[in-house]
Amino acid sequence: MGKKALEGTKVLEYASFVSGPYCSKLLADLGAEVIKIERPGVGDKARERGPFPEDLPHPEKSGLFLYLNTSKKGITLDPKSTTGKKMFLELVKWADILIEDKPPKEMEGLGFTYEELKEVNQQLIMTSITPYGETGPYRDYKAYHLNICHVGGLGYLMPPNSPSLEREPLKAGGHSVDCACGVNAALATVSALYSRGVTGEGQSIDVSKQESLMNLVRVYAVAYANDKVNPNRGPIMGTAAAMGGLKKCKDGYIIATLAERPHWARFFKLIGKPEWDEDERFKDTLAIADHYNEIDPYISEWMMSRTRYEIYHQGQELGCPIAPVRSIDEVVNDPQLKGRDFFVEVDHPEAGKTVFPRGPYVFSETPWQGNPAPLLGQHNEEIYCQKLGYTKEDMVRLRESGII
Amino acid sequence: MTGRVLEGIRAVEFGQFYVGPYTSEALAYFGAEVIKVESIRRPDPTRWFGSTGGPDPKIIILTDPNKSVGFNELNLNKLSVNLDLTKPKAVELAKKIAEVSDVIVENNRPGVLDRLGLSYEAIREVKPDIIYLSASCRGSTGPERNYAGFAPIFGSLGGLSEITGYADGPPAPPIGGRTDIVCGTANAFSIITALIHREMTGKGQYIDNSDSEVISCLVWDTIMDYNLNGRIQTRRGNKDDIFAPHDCYRCKGEDDWISIAISNDEEWRAFAGAIGNPDWAKEERFQDAYLRKKNEEELDRLISQWTISHTKYEVMDILQKAGVAAVHSFSSKDFFSDPHLKERGAFTEVEHPVIGRLTVMNPPWKLSATPAEIVRHAPLFGEHNNYVFGELLGMSQEEIKALMDEQVIY
Structure with missing residues (x-):
């Protein structure tokens, strides 16, 4: 293994909770030096959210925070004071990349627009992650994860095959959409970094979470404009249903995605009906759609007498795209993930040993790193004294005045 | 360049x-x-x-x-x-x-x-x-x-x-x-x-x-809850662990819904003010995050009674102006005509x-x-x-x- 891919890249993070921190975590875990700015005394909002060990809230033990902030350095700073602002600008000068998620108005109020920061650092790349983007009539509107799921067009489609349209559209589980926005912002950020390596120029990047999610459901997003249809979470019928979908089995749910006719041949073999492959009624996927109801009772019964993992392994051995709906504990105990060294143990001074996933990619040349998340203000001295040249006495005064 | x-x-x-x-x-x-x-x-x-x-x-x-x-x-x-x-x-x-x-x-x-x-x-x-x-x-x-x-x-x-x-x-x-x-x-x-x-x-x-x-x-934070506490999280609709209201509420119109998420008392007061401070919003059982979560079902019912008499754009407008995170559930058709997306x-x-x-x-x-x-x-x-x-x-x-x-x- 060689050098880390982003070694030498300097990132300043002025962000909190999920999307911004996940974006810069992706860079930090690939070797970038990330300095995370947190509010003095309080810290990142994720420090207040669980999961906590034994459900006891503790700002250094939030599982969410520990996960989203691996491999970063942490400092505290209040850029609203005159001195704090000066220090913030010194850090901007140091950085190649600034990742921030503040409301556009707040950054304008602080004098931290891209134009102003560019005065300090001509080559700066500034990635701004906001709910609705930096422009447009909704730019100052608020949104949490729930709202993003809905404003991004995903909620309206969820759950697929809803039992009733009288029931509400749904968000996606966990913080998954906020994390997805972070990945989207990270992609644009490294593209700008690549460009800067070639041309020496920085730039600003405006990432709207709404558009990030719309991009994920883009095939649906353009449906009305192009076909005058308005997809919702209604019943999945016809060919779409015949492509598989969710089935109850002995110990939970099975999902099959039989997208092409050869998948059906394997599926028929799996369920002990290889002769159906020759049956005229099932000659292609359209024909299967027409006749699916005739075989559904048999399929349901077959499923109900078997467990998820029986069906999974037998089906996959036959080349059939089929899988169990897994609960969270099964992910952790997955032999495939273990076989791929997906889990790494990170030892944190306060929280102890915790298991994290290595990054969602395996590079042959450039290693991944997973160092523990910073304690609140852990690297103040290192950054302020060694990097910016403040003295130990300065530090005392800055601390007492609430600036750091 | x-x-x-x-x-x-x-x-x-x-x-x-x-x-x-x-x-x-x-x-x-x-x-x-x-x-x-x-x-x-x-x-x-x-x-x-x-x-x-x-x-x-x-x-x-x-x-x-x-x-x-x-x-x-x-x-x-x-x-x-x-x-x-x-x-x-x-x-x-x-x-x-x-x-x-x-x-x-x-x-x-x-x-x-x-x-x-x-x-x-x-x-x-x-x-x-x-x-x-x-x-x-x-x-x-x-x-x-x-x-x-x-x-x-x-x-x-x-x-x-x-x-x-x-x-x-x-x-x-x-x-x-x-x-x-x-x-x-x-x-x-x-x-x-x-x-x-x-x-x-x-x-x-x-x-x-x-x-x-x-x-x-x-979804690693969910997985961490298992690693730390042995808890196996599952689905909960639009709900949050701690905060309420936190859901999608029906609006006037056909299959129109507004998502509303309130994460602190300040937002709650802003919300109550924006909908005209009805008597129920003053009741003790909704006055802090713990109580709102505890009485969530009743709270959701009361909020729905208000949202159903307004269009989704009205609700978004009224609540966002008060600083409450409220936005409707966008369909493909909404994307097509939305002024914000047009401008962007x-x-x-x-x-x-x-x-x-x-x-x-x-x-x-x-x-x-x-x-x-x-x-x-x-x-x-x-x-x-x-x-x-x-x-x-x-x-x-x-x-x-x-x-x-x-x-x-x-």
């Missing part, structure tokens, strides 16, 4: 369905020249998928490979060539294209390209600094490396399906590409970091990505030579110096055979014609 970031970078895509195609589409947005390799024996299956959408969505199987709106949406800016890779001569041509390229993107089942003679090792022999990305359901190593899967499958294996859905309903597997495109985004991210590394060191590399791992990384230019149009004028979604980032852009419609099947084999590889028209007759360029 004008021009796009990856101008001068060339990528070859052996992709199908969503993950591989979106990976290279993202590169193409940034200006890479992406050559998509397909064969008449097996075009990208997305070319056959049309959809009626609507309340009774049916997949329509198309007979013309150049008519799928979905394919267009996932393959913008690319070029298409035909090669029947079961023939050794076609494999040699694919290698010739790789030789003048920087990146390979493929999302076949692990082992497929190896058997065809297009493994990373094989390509590296002709192009030593190639960046070669394989994306598959479970990754190219490990006991389940040969297992196949589409988004609903890797979404379920990764842990996302189990935690999405109504509390009293079945799990809701992801459909419609959203998990595929997250994977494609992570893939494109890893490719560009590898390009940065190549700039510095001159070295290419192999990237082995697993779709289900990308998904598990998105979220959509644009392309002129497709077969389908006609099509609305497409613009790239989801606004870069000030090197804008990501849509410059052309998705390629017609084999549209660029002449450009790639003729101009790029320098073959004569006669040679190309002969290889077409031999069904190599096919």
